[in-house]
Structures are given as C-alpha cells and as structure tokens.
Amino acid sequence: MTTARRDAERNRRKVIEAATRLLGRDPSASLLEISQASGVGRTTLYRHFSDRNALVDSVLEEVIDRARERAIAVQADPEDPVHAIRALSEVHLETALLMGPLIQARDGASPVIEATKESEKGPTRVFLAAARRAGTIRTDQPLTWQQTVMRVVILTAVDRVRDGVAIEDAQLLVADTLVSILVPPGS
C-alpha cells in the first residue's frame, strides 16, 4: 500500500472512531465536532464521507461487522442451545444498545440495517437452522418467526436498559425468555 493510501485509510479510521464515540453519546453531534475529535480536517472528512448519512452508515457497518465477528466467536453449539442463546443474545443486546443513538443520528432508515434484517447468512440464523436440524430448538414454529422473536425480545430489553435496568439483569431477562420460547418442552 502506498503511503498516501495508508494515510487515507488511517484518516478514515480516525473519523469513524470519533464518530462512533461522539454520536453514541449524542446523536446530534456535528460533523465539525467529529472532525475536531478525530484530528482530521473537515475537508478531509468530506473527502471520505459525502454527508452525515454516509458517515453514520459507515459507523453502522463497522458496528454490525464487529457484532458479526463476536457472534461467530461465540461458536454457538447447536447441541447446547441454552448457552448459545445466552451468548448470542448478549452480543445482540450490546449491539442494539450501541446502534440506538446511531440510528437517531441519521436522517431516514439506513440501508445498512434493512440489509441485515433480510440476511440469511448471519451467525444467529445459521445457529437457529442448525439447532432446528439437531432438534434442540423447536421446529413447530417458522424459522423466520424465531428470528423475529429474538429481535423483538432484545429490542424490548433495550428499552428497559434505557429506562434504567442494569444490562446484566436485562441480559438474564432476554436469555430466560428466549430459552423458554425456542427450546422444545421436555428438554
């Protein structure tokens, strides 16, 4: 990689890191504040990101990519659905908490998020499919519904955390709820 490209990549990284920090705290943080926090000039910032939405989408992409890596690292075992559900929902809850303010920072729905809803290759869906095949997660409900349930329960928990419930308590609520819904009775 040439020096110029390395510098460009480094600047892009700095802007994304600063944006993640500032927007996570205050979705209305300005691009000026972000450029100052990143140490990268505003002109340079605009060279990488055409507007606010583009920057927020890039931050969202990073958050989602990191979440995907963490979900894969869980190594969800279809033979141990209780542990897998706990671990995966922990990742999703933390990710959803991060994404909340970022979604507010953007004008309009993000195509990045819409894409994840339809994704069939996400680690959670892969786990659900494998566990259904193994019979450790019930198959008398549609797979898409089980994905919906996971998303819904986690989003409800996000609201609770914002209302003041401790994350650890919310994680327990989520895990216990999901296990009872997804794991076949009598297991």
Next chain:
Amino acid sequence: MIDAAVEALADNPDAGIDEIADFSGHGRSTVYRHFPSRQAVLEAAVADISAKSNDGYRRIIESHDDIRATLFEIGVHSAETALRHRFVYLSGFEVQQLFTRAAGDDDLPVARFLEDAQRRGEIRRDLPVEWLMLQLAALTIALVGDVESGRIGCSEAPRILGETFSAMVGLRS
C-alpha cells in the same frame, strides 16, 4: 359512529373523516361533532376495540381449568384481535399502551390473571408480569408485521402466538 370508524379504518388505514362519514351514513359535520380530529377517531376506535378485546380475555380466563390452554388462548386472542384491526398496529398509534398499565389504571384482565397465577405457582415466577405483558405487546405487533410482509400466513399466525406466549409464560414441564 365508532363502529363506522372501526369499519372505515379496517377498510383503509388512512381513512379520514370523509370515509367515516360514508360508512356511518352521516354528514361530515355530524362526524366532527363526535370526533374533532382524526386522532380523536383513532383513540375512540382503539378504546372500543380494547374494551371488547378485554371482554374476550375475561371470557377466556373465566372458562379456564388448564393453565396451558388458557395461556394459548390468550395468545390466540391477542393475535386475532390485532389482525382483525391491523389498522391500529399500522397507523403508528402507540399500541403499547393497550398492554401496559398506566398509573391508577386497573383493568388489564391478562395482567391480573398472570399476577394471580404467579401467586398460585401456576406459571413461572422468575419473569415479572410487566415484562411478560411488554413481550405480549411487542410480539403481537411483530406478528402483524410478519403477516403483512408475507413471512407468516394469516391463518397460522394466531396459533403461533398462542404457542409462543404459552411457552414463554408457563412452567417448564
């Protein structure tokens, strides 16, 4: 007038005062006398649906001997009500309030039933009733969304919510 409003909205979630007037057989000014705004219409329609829905829950709860069957029927009823009146869920109305108690509010038959069942040890105690009611609300809304998008068939949806609610709330066998 409320019945006309419910019908009009079921026919077209964006129905306005004109459509309601059509369905009611009255003129616009008559409708305005009852409902000063579209928001007022939505609120009255939802209150009416909610009251009738609560009657349905009471009937289910009163006829119960088997806890699992009751929980299943509660889920089914929630789904059927939501699907029949999906305009409410698609109109952006704050649907959550139908499932949660405001301070000083009393009559949520399902919440009371769950509290009693917890006291009697008939359902799980580790999840608060407030949380369970929030989940019922959120899952019902999501169910309508999945039916609207074609991911779930309208005819299997009530059964699915019934099983989900029953599994979530009941004791593990």
